[in-house]
Amino acid sequence: MIDSQKQEAAAGSTAYQSKGDLTVNNGATPDQMAEIIGAIAKQLSYFTAEARSIAEDRCQQLRQEILEEMSKPEFSDRSQAFRDPDFQFVLSSALNEFARKGDSDLKKELVSLLLERAKTDSSSRIGLVLNQSIQTTPKLTIEDKSVLVALFVIKSVSITATSVQPIYHRYQTMLSGSVNLLNGGVASFEYLQSIGCININLVADHFPLDDHFHRRYGSLFPKKTIPAPPVPNQNHPLTHDMPASPQEVWEGFLSNVPALRTLSAVWQEAFYRHSAPTAVGKAIAHGILIGQDKIDAPLEVFLS
Template sequence: MTDQKQSVGIGGEAYQAGHNLTVNQGVSADQMADIMMAVAARLQQYVLRAEVKFLERCEEIRSELLKEFTRPGTHANPEAFQDPDFQFALRGAHESYGRVGTPELLENLVRLISERSSRATSSRVANLLNQAINISANLSRDEYATLSALFTMSCIHFDFDDKSKIIMAFKKITAIFTNNLLNVGQSIEYLSSIGCITFPNTFASDFWNIVYQNYACAFAASIQDVELKSIFPDGLPPEIAIILIDHRRSSGGETFLNGPTQQNVHHLVYSLRCTNTEKQKLRDLHAHKLPERSVLISLFSQDAPHLEKLQQIHDSTMLMGAFLSSLGKILAHSALFQHFEDKAPLEKWVN
């Protein structure tokens, strides 16, 4: 080992090593200045690109809104453009789409703006629509899927004269969002924090029980005249036609949504002007006509593997106990509206 000693004056540099030595001096002040200038120039290019993209998106949503407000049969009200509150909602929609720019968001915002244009300023629904427009860009596909799942299970009851169409419609609507249910727990937590869902202190029902409650009546066997006469020997209550004939609320032979559920039928039976004994006999007769739960599950689950996935997600997460608020219904309705056509106006659920 050699004895090495050094003495370095102010501003001097000394290097000492017994083996190979690599010295990194770093960048000089001039080099750093060049780097900063290059980064600044690139950042300016990025800002300009973002600004151009934002303006292009604003023009895109403006064009789609113009189409919506001028298409034949539209419910959008052009007089709303005179309203300052509507103008603020419109500006919010432009900013939201300018930021995010997805096709799904564009459809949702156009639908929400159209709905907002037909509502009186400061009304409850107008205020909810303003809120929905402001937060729609902050929801992921997962969160929209969560809202759609709750809406489908709690708000929609398909009703066709052809029972196979009921099953087909249910399979079709659930297939739209099931694959986007990826992080339901986190989605529910966020949706709850912004007031889209609630957790009332009620009994949580499993997936297939909800399906059964919603659709068992549509698949019930018919009630015969002789069976009714045995319950009402002195003549049928006039309102009973609501249950036996008009419960489909049909127009031209079939309807798309809001079919009869067990809860609907129980309420209608309760409203009949007859004795409690007769009401109970009618309930028992109706219950006897309902299909077995296993039979209905088999009908709905056949050739629909996505329903098994939806059932597992529903029954293993907080979806099972969650309910949509009015705000959540508006956002879910907007996301699913294109699949309802004009057969499901928003006022069916929010008014």
């Protein structure tokens, strides 16, 4: 039995017989098409080889960084994760994304997240959050990361200390690399919400910074002694201690933390006051700060 080989050709085209209809436009001769295809293939071959070399070099950089970190005694118990198929999957994702970007900051961030993931069970909530964070981090611009870090530091971090001076220092350390990249635009917020890094609630409390810092750290500020109302038959004037007001606490932070002055200039704009990092956003911001040696609290503190 012979298959039917019906030929149909539209105007301006030539029909070639095969086990089906194959139509080649006459816009270029076969020789011309071969020449065009060969030129494109030559370019693709050249750049593909070059790109492959760059990608392999970047993978080697990330691989070396991971191995160097894993060789440290405090991380030696995390090597078992490399036998886990789920960990291998997110490791592959990290390698692929770094091969595409090759950014040195991204390398630190991915290593921080992978090290955190290596100590976490694959089926745990934190493990799932970290998986998503590793896949999401390469999708962020430096401006997006700066917004995430600022929101995380202000809304998720609470510092414990017996005096306010070390708290000033910690806030300056955590925010100094991010606040200069912040602006009043909404693009980062809309994008971060679209990929699950933040939630925006425009009807929520506007989150005034002076009240926030007063609630967290007001007790560390000295009280003022002021005269009390006079009491009949009392020979000695009475006084009582007045706690520092929200405005006084905030002015103390503004005077001692330059990064907060920069942040406060844009805080009332865009969606800063209305936004809060999700679990994925917290994990990414935490990984950024860990990679910069600016925070040492474990991730589970912020995801519990």
